[in-house]
Amino acid sequence: MxxxxxxxxxxxxxxxxxxxxxxxxxxxxxxxxxxxxxxxxxxxxxxxxxxxxxxxxxxxxxxxxxxxxxxxxMKGRMIHPVTGALDFQAYSASGDRAINSxxxxxxxxxxxxxxxxxxxxxxxxxxxxxxxxxxxxxxxxxxxxxxxxxxxxxxxxxxxxxxxxxxxxxxxxxxxxxxxFLDYGYKELSIPAVDGEFALDPGALHIWPRGTSMMIALPNPDKSFTCTLFWPAGSFDALTSASGIEDHFRINYPDLLPLAPNLVDDYLNNPVGVLxxxxxxxxxxxxxxxxxxxxxxxxxxxxxxxxxxxxxxxxxxxxxxxxxxxxxxxxxxxxxxxxxxxxxxxxxxxxxxxxEMRDKVASPVFRLQKQIEHTLERLLPGTYVSRYELVSFSTTPYAEVQHRVHRQHQLLGAAAVAAAGVLFAVTRSRARR
Ligand SMILES: Cc1cc2nc3c(=O)[nH]c(=O)nc-3n(C[C@H](O)[C@H](O)[C@H](O)COP(=O)(O)OP(=O)(O)OC[C@H]3O[C@@H](n4cnc5c(N)ncnc54)[C@H](O)[C@@H]3O)c2cc1C
The missing domain is CATH 3.50.50.60 (FAD/NAD(P)-binding domain)
Known part of the structure; x- marks a missing residue:
């Protein structure tokens, strides 16, 4: 054979x-x-x-x-807003499960x-x-x-x-x-090590969510990071000069600029991949x-x-x-x-x-949802399990993951409606008294 x-x-x-x-x-x-x-x-x-x-x-x-x-x-996502502090979001309820770069x-x-x-x-x-x-x-x-x-x-x-x-x-x-084909392309950039050390926390997958586009960065064993820009197709061509590229990053990814000395060279010479x-x-x-x-x-x-x-x-x-x-x-x-x-x-x-990555992760509502989800996972171990956990930290068949998450959301929805009903009834009876 x-x-x-x-x-x-x-x-x-x-x-x-x-x-x-x-x-x-x-x-x-x-x-x-x-x-x-x-x-x-x-x-x-x-x-x-x-x-x-x-x-x-x-x-x-x-x-x-x-x-x-x-x-x-990488135990979670590190969100980089345009302004303000970094925000770490753990992947698992226990905080110690990791995906591996x-x-x-x-x-x-x-x-x-x-x-x-x-x-x-x-x-x-x-x-x-x-x-x-x-x-x-x-x-x-x-x-x-x-x-x-x-x-x-x-x-x-x-x-x-x-x-x-x-x-x-x-x-x-x-x-x-x-x-x-997705109407987006990708291009890689690099963040070298600084004095032999990682320039960013290597225990996280870094995300710069920017609404309709984003950048991510994963650590490498040589203490560098590889960044990937996911931008709408065609938008890469809009930046052609060193000053244009630097200005764009200064406005949209301000914390990247001092960490990426090869930004212009990477940007101009690395190819745009299709997705x-x-x-x-x-x-x-x-x-x-x-x-x-x-x-x-x-x-x-x-x-x-x-x-x-x-x-x-x-x-x-x-x-x-x-x-x-x-x-x-x-x-x-x-x-x-x-x-x-x-x-x-x-x-x-x-x-x-x-x-979720390019948009939702930056919103306070999403953060709250994740906190509630992790709390439910801790309160109902094995009964409520998040989609991310099932996809990344188990071998549950993907189709079963989808069905299970759908059922969990339905139950949660029903529980929320029941809780609202009880709350309403209690408030009304108090008001009557
Ligand atoms: C930007 C990006 C990020 C990604 N990140 C992740 C990630 O974090 N985690 C993850 O799990 N997946 C990730 N993926 C997906 C992952 O890269 C692919 O799913 C994976 O490489 C598929 O492996 P493959 O061997 O099937 O195909 P490939 O890796 O494409 O390998 C195909 C091989 O076939 C050879 N070949 C092609 N044509 C011929 C031919 N005519 N004759 C002989 N040989 C040929 C090629 O040279 C190549 O060696 C990512 C993909 C992209 C584009």
Whole structure:
């Protein structure tokens, strides 16, 4: 049984580790050179937040301690208003649960190294998939030495949001796709260490909510921070001169300016990335070709769940292979049936979280709501659990999270109405007396 995985990013490399444990012969095909020796692309999502779902997958292949050794736990959000004091908002009722800022490159390298160290796994770099016949598993790759044709019993597309495998399945008329581009782009900036120390609190994810736009910053192991601007598409082009950029940041992000000596260079030279949600139907063809991770269902990054969700895909596919006695023909449709509603749920929650991060977190009403929510979690442990807690600190299926949170809100609404009724009755009877 020969399995080909297209894409040796986070999903593909993790998948290879899982499949190697089944004794399969796995080849990873990656369009880029070996990232362990190549230069990182400028301004392309340097770090990411890994939480329980991602850690659960890493635990299963014995890699969690290695990855967590360099992780920086973030226990809450630090809100930076335009004027006034910073405001820390804990992620959990106990205040000690954290999501982890991890270097994307280091995580990918750790997974790749673990994959190629496993029996039966090999990797071909600088192999870009350009053709696929999904019915027979024949692939053509463009390489520096010319085109190469290979065949595999199973082809798994883990080649990201712009997936070539998905594109080929689309051209074969097997899948339909819908990409909802967000009308926002992202650009990375940097805050270097100051005298060898973090310039901001490294125990928080920093947010500069600005209504229709925002900036976030996550800490890195070298004591720098990577900031990401999420601005309406096109608005990046409005700032073209050093003085224009500095003036804009002085007015809108005043505390960033003294911390970001490379602001103008970063702003002018780092690319603007696109954001969107990918919907694909179906994810598999002929019981032998399938899509996983971003290739099947890329989401916007505002819940910090894209990679976590992709890692959960790998765990679920592995479970489906267990449940079908290793039959790919049955495991792939089962994987899609079990996973689809969950990926759709996190796609919705990720979009909703954008509004929360860029706008609501700054409001006193939101702060009060969070305080009430945490109080309820402490008073009713296990009965009332916040959405953030369920998404980030549990492996409760995403669709179940949505249903449960909806039920909790309904109950709370009913309780609030009942409490108001009692209050009204008491006040009226007192007034009569
Ligand atoms: C700004 C930003 C911030 C994010 N923050 C978070 C976060 O905090 N937490 C989180 O969980 N997720 C986050 N994500 C989402 C996360 O990055 C993705 O969900 C994750 O990278 C998906 O992994 P993947 O392996 O499926 O795809 P990718 O990481 O895109 O990897 C795909 C791989 O396939 C290769 N490839 C592509 N085409 C071909 C081809 N034709 N032939 C061969 N190889 C090919 C690529 O070179 C790449 O190595 C963020 C995303 C963005 C954009």
């Amino acid at each position: 020969k399995v080909a995985i297209v894409g040796a990013g986070l999903t593909g490399s993790l998948l290879a580790c899982f499949l190697a444990r089944r004794g399969l012969t796995v080849t990873l095909y990656e369009r880029r050179p070996d990232p362990r020796v190549a230069q990182v692309e400028r301004g392309r999502s340097i770090n990411l937040a890994i939480s329980e779902r991602g850690l659960n997958a890493l635990r299963k292949i014995g890699l969690v301690d290695e990855v967590m050794a360099d992780a920086l736990p 991890i270097s994307r490159g280091a995580l990918n390298n750790a997974l790749l190294t673990a994959a190629v160290a496993a029996d039966g796994v090999s990797v071909e770099f600088e192999h870009r998939l350009v053709e696929l016949d999904s019915a027979v598993g024949r692939m053509v790759f463009a390489t520096p030495a010319g085109k190469v044709s290979v065949e595999a019993d199973v082809v798994l597309g883990a080649d990201g949001a712009g997936s070539a495998v998905r594109e080929q399945l689309l051209a074969e008329g097997i899948v339909a796709e819908n990409v909802d 969107g949600t990918v919907h694909t139907l179906p994810w598999q063809a002929h019981g032998r070709t399938a899509l996983l991770g971003d290739a099947a269902h890329a989401i916007v990054p505002f819940y910090g769940q894209g990679a976590n969700c992709a890692f959960e895909d790998v765990v679920e596919l592995d479970r489906c292979l267990d449940d079908t006695g290793g039959s790919w023909a049955r495991a792939l449709p089962l994987f899609e049936a079990r996973r689809r509603e969950n990926t759709e749920a996190i796609a919705e929650m990720a979009l909703a979280n954008f509004v």
